[in-house]
Amino acid sequence: MPYLLLVPVVVVIGAILGYPIYNLVRLSLQKYDLFALLQHHGEYVGLQNFDTVLHDAVFWHTLLRTVVFTVVNVGLTIVLGTMLALLLVRVSTWVRLLLTAGLVLVWAMPPVVGVQVWSWITNSDNGVLNYVLGQLHIGNFFQHDWYASPFWQLTMVTTLIVWEALPFVAITLYAALSQVPHELVEAAEIDGARSWRIFRDVTLPVLKPVLLILTSLSILWDFGVFTQVYLLIGPGHLTPANYLMGIYVFEKGYASTDFGLGAAISILMLVAVAAMSVVYVRRMLKVGEAQ
Amino acid sequence: MNRRRSRRLGWDALGLLVFVVMVFPVFWMVSSAFKTDDQITSYNPTWIPLHPTLEHFRGALNRPYFWTDVKNTLIVVAVTVGVGLVLAFLAAVALAKYRFSGRAAFIVLLIGIQMLPPIGLVIPLYVLLGRYGEVNKLTGVILVYITFALPFAVWTLRGFLLGIPKELEEAAMVDGSTRLGAFVRILLPLIAPGLVATSVFVFITAWNEYIFANIILHSNSKQTITLWLTNLLGGGRNVDWGVVMAGSTLIAIPVVIFFLLVQRRIAFGLTAGAVKA
Numbered sequence: 001m002p003y004l005l006l007v008p009v010v011v012v013i014g015a016i017l018g019y020p021i022y023n024l025v026r027l028s029l030q031k032y033d034l035f036a037l038l039q040h041h042g043e044y045v046g047l048q049n050f051d052t053v054l055h056d057a058v059f060w061h062t063l064l065r066t067v068v069f070t071v072v073n074v075g076l077t078i079v080l081g082t083m084l085a086l087l088l089v090r091v092s093t094w095v096r097l098l099l100t101a102g103l104v105l106v107w108a109m110p111p112v113v114g115v116q117v118w119s120w121i122t123n124s125d126n127g128v129l130n131y132v133l134g135q136l137h138i139g140n141f142f143q144h145d146w147y148a149s150p151f152w153q154l155t156m157v158t159t160l161i162v163w164e165a166l167p168f169v170a171i172t173l174y175a176a177l178s179q180v181p182h183e184l185v186e187a188a189e190i191d192g193a194r195s196w197r198i199f200r201d202v203t204l205p206v207l208k209p210v211l212l213i214l215t216s217l218s219i220l221w222d223f224g225v226f227t228q229v230y231l232l233i234g235p236g237h238l239t240p241a242n243y244l245m246g247i248y249v250f251e252k253g254y255a256s257t258d259f260g261l262g263a264a265i266s267i268l269m270l271v272a273v274a275a276m277s278v279v280y281v282r283r284m285l286k287v288g289e290a291q
Numbered sequence: 292m293n294r295r296r297s298r299r300l301g302w303d304a305l306g307l308l309v310f311v312v313m314v315f316p317v318f319w320m321v322s323s324a325f326k327t328d329d330q331i332t333s334y335n336p337t338w339i340p341l342h343p344t345l346e347h348f349r350g351a352l353n354r355p356y357f358w359t360d361v362k363n364t365l366i367v368v369a370v371t372v373g374v375g376l377v378l379a380f381l382a383a384v385a386l387a388k389y390r391f392s393g394r395a396a397f398i399v400l401l402i403g404i405q406m407l408p409p410i411g412l413v414i415p416l417y418v419l420l421g422r423y424g425e426v427n428k429l430t431g432v433i434l435v436y437i438t439f440a441l442p443f444a445v446w447t448l449r450g451f452l453l454g455i456p457k458e459l460e461e462a463a464m465v466d467g468s469t470r471l472g473a474f475v476r477i478l479l480p481l482i483a484p485g486l487v488a489t490s491v492f493v494f495i496t497a498w499n500e501y502i503f504a505n506i507i508l509h510s511n512s513k514q515t516i517t518l519w520l521t522n523l524l525g526g527g528r529n530v531d532w533g534v535v536m537a538g539s540t541l542i543a544i545p546v547v548i549f550f551l552l553v554q555r556r557i558a559f560g561l562t563a564g565a566v567k568a
Contacts, residue, residue: 006382117536121319224410227501
């Protein structure tokens with residue numbers, strides 16, 4: 001009986017995911033260009049695609065850039081998210097309700113809409129960011145172009161991604177904070193412990209399992225990010241100097257219609273992601289088996 | 292006591308500042324959508340348009356393909372939610388009510404799939420859909436969306452099913468009902484909120500999706516609403532920001548409404564079990 005219930009899901013996943021993943025391996029061993037796509041038939045070339053990728057300096061630079069980008073984005077998301085959750089505990093009830101409502105609103109924004117709003121705010125001609133920074137006397141930002149260099153392009157993507165990710169992290173951590181034993185915190189306060197020590201020795205151990213899951217989820221999302229990078233930097237402004245892994249796959253495989261090479265890059269990317277997701281999957285499996 | 296109060300005041304001030312910074316982009320989107328072109332192109336911003344205009348909303352609705360793409364999106368979303376939920380529900384029942392060998396492997400499969408970056412599967416899916424003539428067709432997008440929605444939907448529905456006390460189900464069976472009868476009369480009403488919440492989340496992911504829509508749907512008349520919105524920018528310098536912000540607002544509204552309705556119920560889907568709220 002349970003197997004009968006599972007059949008439809010397994011069939012759909014097998015056909016739309018299992019088969020393509022098998023096909024991905026086959027494609028990666030073929031020369032598969034636009035012509036091959038039309039013929040539905042590629043030419044077997046062995047490991048040549050992998051050889052090309054692994055000897056491509058752009059691949060290694062992109063990988064390094066993606067790792068740095070992921071570390072920065074995840075670090076900012078988790079640290080700021082934790083601070084926000086701690087702030088939610090400390091404010092008055094009405095401020096907490098207001099702030100939570102605001103966070104949920106931001107959480108609900110479609111990513112594509114987020115990109116459009118960011119483009120508008122950071123627009124060099126009449127974006128409100130340049131005006132505000134000028135008014136605050138931080139410097140002269142009149143017609144400042146925020147996308148002038150790869151570093152700044154990726155920095156702007158970072159601001160967008162952290163903004164979008166913060167609500168989920170902060171609200172989840174706030175829920176977890178309710179499990180911190182009150183008596184322990186009070187006892188520590190009476191003993192005269194500094195707030196940093198209370199956080200480290202009382203609060204952090206309670207948050208640890210949740211932080212672990214949030215961190216691994218964020219790593220996976222940020223490592224494979226595509227939409228925000230592609231749209232905020234703009235399809236016309238993507239160069240090997242600002243590629244992240246997701247963009248590299250897209251440009252090399254899909255946009256240049258070299259599907260074999262793209263498949264090889266996809267495999268390398270998926271293997272990296274699979275390795276990183278072990279922690280998360282194991283944790284969730286424990287949850288699934290316990291119930 | 293006084294020190295404590297002033298400290299609380301400080302936290303409140305900080306909380307309000309964070310609120311302003313976080314919400315500002317959303318506020319700016321809505322506010323800009325109602326401004327006149329002069330107010331938008333001026334370097335000195337108008338914070339709140341005192342004489343709001345609907346000109347840009349009209350502009351957005353009259354842009355080519357808006358209604359076509361809304362219709363396409365609704366078709367895609369409706370089929371994805373309908374088919375996806377039925378399939379997911381069956382599997383969720385299996386996971387929640389039975390112990391069977393291969394159960395752990397199935398859970399790993401579900402969670403593993405959710406971890407895969409969609410962009411890593413673009414190449415083989417494009418080639419596969421091309422082989423079966425599903426490129427540039429809504430059905431191609433629908434198939435992909437259903438597949439990616441299934442793991443999340445199964446996992447979430449399973450959580451809702453587990454929340455139903457076994458005694459209720461057993462009581463119904465003692466009364467002489469069959470398993471199916473017990474299901475229809477007892478389980479279904481109890482699971483209804485879970486089905487609604489899961490549907491809404493599948494709806495939102497399909498509505499927001501960009502990557503696969505972008506590679507599968509080429510012609511303007513066959514696109515979804517996210518592609519319509521990104522096409523407004525067009526890459527040129529002369530962007531009509533008023534229309535872009537009005538369009539963004541229109542596209543965000545349904546998502547925000549639905550999200551607010553179910554966020555509490557399902558917010559922890561991805562961390563389910565790890566956080567005992």
